[in-house]
Amino acid sequence: MENFDLFSEDMSSNRKADLNEVFDLAILGAGPAGLTASIYAGRAGLKFILVERLSSGGQIVFSDQVDNYPGFPEGISGSQLMERFEKQASKFGTQIFSGEVREIKKSDNLFLIETSSGTIKSRSVIYAMGADPMKLPVPEEERFRGKGVSYCATCDAAFFKDKIVCVVGGGDTALYDALHLSRFAKNVIVLHRRDKLRAVKVLQDIVKKNPRIELLLEHIPLHIIGNKKVEGLEVENVKTRESKVINIDGIFVAIGIVPNTLPLKGIVELDEKGFIKTDLNMETSVQGLFAAGDVRATPLRQVVTAASDGAIAAFSAQKYLENLER
Ligand SMILES: Cc1cc2nc3c(=O)[nH]c(=O)nc-3n(C[C@H](O)[C@H](O)[C@H](O)COP(=O)(O)OP(=O)(O)OC[C@H]3O[C@@H](n4cnc5c(N)ncnc54)[C@H](O)[C@@H]3O)c2cc1C
Known part of the structure; x- marks a missing residue:
């Protein structure tokens, strides 16, 4: 089944995707963590797909003013900041695949990601679907x-x-x-x-x-x-x-936040509040499944830390794939 039409039109790509093919990496969630991961994945030459249920940008697009993201001494609105992330991701071949992730399974080193727009097959996954405040x-x-x-x-x-x-x-x-x-x-x-x-x-x-x-x-x-x-x-x-x-x-x-981990229920180790546990390489309890950003058990949840997690997760996914091939 071909799903060319499911890509959103605002991010150009030099590569079309076909859900029959097996991706090296599926990045789930196009907030700061997922977009950063896609920049690193694109630059590493990985065959990847970035999946998002809404438009890209994540939670920060609701903020009128971001004053603590380095590089913008005058501050910048969340949506403008994310436009820049998207532009940079697009430069390295990122297109958003529109679909809601519903379930993830792993079998024989292959991840099957059930989305509202079809099943994606991938050898590794970066789970960056964030959290919603209560x-x-x-x-x-x-x-x-x-x-x-x-x-x-x-x-x-x-x-x-x-x-x-x-x-x-x-x-x-x-x-x-x-x-x-x-x-x-x-x-x-x-x-x-x-x-x-x-x-x-x-x-x-x-x-x-x-x-x-x-x-x-x-x-x-x-x-x-x-x-x-x-x-x-x-x-x-x-x-x-x-x-x-x-x-x-x-x-x-400040009555709590809810991590978006429903599709992972029962397959990955979570902390007592439901956030995904990772090691320093962003790897979860499931090999080949990495987590980044607000969905992760982490002491600080900000754009800068989500971006950092995304970069580390993409780097780790690349190393994981290299080891798989040996
Ligand atoms: C009002 C507000 C103001 C903030 N201000 C600042 C600030 O000034 N500075 C700062 O550094 N941080 C700020 N933050 C925090 C910052 O927004 C987050 O830390 C950051 O967005 C986390 O990025 P993320 O990529 O991990 O997750 P998110 O931004 O949550 O992105 C996750 C993405 O995954 C998608 N997704 C979720 N579930 C699914 C699914 N099932 N299928 C497909 N896609 C899915 C979501 O739609 C979303 O686009 C603010 C947050 C809020 C709410």
């Missing part, structure tokens, strides 16, 4: 995303200098976010639904000593208030059911 459970979430609602304090804290912000969550990430935000915002409110924080004690102690951070426990968010951007948050006391509005300029959501 969404703030209020009806206005989508309307205010990027307009005061953020899922990345490391990325967006500087935009809230001298403002009042709220961090939703009670785990380590929420408290790290609160501490980071307290360096910029004049007041940080940590909103948590339970009567105790979940974060490690040492972190709780540091937060409790910080005069800029205030805890609002046993409260849940109900509605975002605002016109064009966030101006307040209606919260409810879980015990008394009383609600009130707190005036804030930004909401940072």
Whole structure:
């Protein structure tokens, strides 16, 4: 079966793909990790395919301003940054194959990747399908995303200098976010639904000593208030059911992220939170299957680390293929 028509038109290629052929490498997910892997795979002369369910670019396209990716001292929007990644990937023969990855199987050193657009056969795989943040459970979430609602304090804290912000969550990430935000915002409110924080004690102690951070426990968010951007948050006391509005300029959501690992269920080793465990070469518990970016168990999830993972994974896949041939 030929699937030439399934390639998206915005990335040119000097090579067409046929799903009857066996690829050296299938890169799954066209975010920063997958696009970087494809640059390295293209330059290494591998016969590869890059699969994406939506348009390419990954999560970062939702960010208006990226100030921490090196090489852009004035900052750049997430979508513009990803356009550059895509242009560079395209230069080395990358085309996006449109399809949703549903299942991955391995048999006799061959991976069979079931997608919504057909089965891909490949001798190695880079799994770079990222993670999705758990969404703030209020009806206005989508309307205010990027307009005061953020899922990345490391990325967006500087935009809230001298403002009042709220961090939703009670785990380590929420408290790290609160501490980071307290360096910029004049007041940080940590909103948590339970009567105790979940974060490690040492972190709780540091937060409790910080005069800029205030805890609002046993409260849940109900509605975002605002016109064009966030101006307040209606919260409810879980015990008394009383609600009130707190005036804030930004909401940072840190209630967890969900790695996109469903197609790998049962075949690869995951950590306790469901992220893929890898070694330093990005190799997973399955030989020939590499993971890169946010989907991986890693201490920092950013564009720069995803790109780095993608480069290492492509390099490792190349070495793996060379060994297979010996
Ligand atoms: C709002 C926001 C702001 C951010 N700001 C910054 C910042 O300023 N600086 C910074 O460095 N980082 C920032 N980040 C973090 C950064 O976006 C991520 O760390 C980075 O995008 C991870 O790249 P990735 O390639 O691993 O995964 P992703 O970007 O998640 O890309 C994964 C890709 O895989 C695709 N995919 C998923 N499932 C399937 C499937 N079943 N089949 C086919 N394709 C699939 C997805 O559609 C996606 O395109 C921000 C994140 C968010 C959400």
